[in-house]
Amino acid sequence: MRITRRGFTGLLAGTAVLPLVGAKAAFADEKVVRIGFQKYGTLVLLKGKGLLEKKLAAIGYTVQWTEFPAGPQLLEGLNVGAVDFGSTGETPPIFAQAAGAPLVYVAHEPPAPRGEAILVPKDSPIKTVADLKGKTVALNKGSNVHYLLVKALEEAGLAYTDIKVSFLPPADGRAAFERGAVDAWVIWDPFQAAAEVAIEARELRNGEGIVPNHQFYLGARPFVEAHSKAVDVVIEAIAEIDEWTKANTAAAAAELSPSVGIPEPVLVRALDRQSYGVKTLDAAVVTQQQAIADTFFSLGLIPKKLTIADAVWKGGA
Secondary structure (H helix, E strand, C coil): CCCCHHHHHHCCCCCCCCCCCCHHHHHHHCCEEEEEECCCCHHHHHHHHCHHHHHHHCCCCEEEEEECCCHHHHHHHHHCCCCCEEEECCHHHHHHHHCCCCEEEEEEECCCHHHEEEEECCCCCCCCHHHHCCCEEEECCCCCHHHHHHHHHHHCCCCHHHCEEEECCHHHHHHHHHCCCCCEEEEECCHHHHHHHHCCCEEEEECCCCCCCCEEEEEEHHHHHHCHHHHHHHHHHHHHHHHHHHHCHHHHHHHHHHHHCCCHHHHHHHHHHCCCCCECCCHHHHHHHHHHHHHHHHCCCCCCCCCHHHHECCCCC
């Protein structure tokens, strides 16, 4: 199945966005950073603490925050000019770049391969990834776990076509998993941790040894080119939140719990599997991301070959 530009736009699924017409001119004039975030993660903590507002005010900028249900929708918001900056896993930016989105990779977090997994019900007869042959597996379309599934199947000697894929967002995936409508569910934290604790879902395979599971910070190229100083300040603030979260996992879980609706002990489990230490992309990370893009092109999941290095922010003006 190929993802066209129209198909990628369809992933937005009702999120209100703004047209991109005249966006670059607006970027040059407006001193506001519009950040897209998801319910869980570093950007939620950054928003809650108000740290970024203070740092950006010092250079004359304000912040606007917009919540998105998942990475693909966030990057479609970036594509059409609704947001300037956001964070997603590895796979959404590949689908977005293939669809022509003007994004750039600004920074990343170190690998967190345990923060995503293929889950099966606790009493499932499925014991190995090889047992998934002919089974139905749920995952969020275009999300970071898409690559985990591909590599886990490859490791087990199966082709992507050896299974049936059911594309479901996290809430629907959890519901289908619980009622037995799917045989396995590929999901990331904190939804992964919640399923492990609440319904004793069993981990079949996580990303260790087969996928890095990076978290990327991405910007709209026109915005980043016009406002590199503001982008530097955002990354600086993220680094501070990273350091605090790593040293204060329980406190971070307490802050996140009300917004994500997940109990603190579950979030502690998820945060312990997260990685910390934001940095710019090096050659090794670009190579890893290129391998994902090449794999998806070979499977017909994206319509053209990509050069990831073309979308890596080099810094400047």
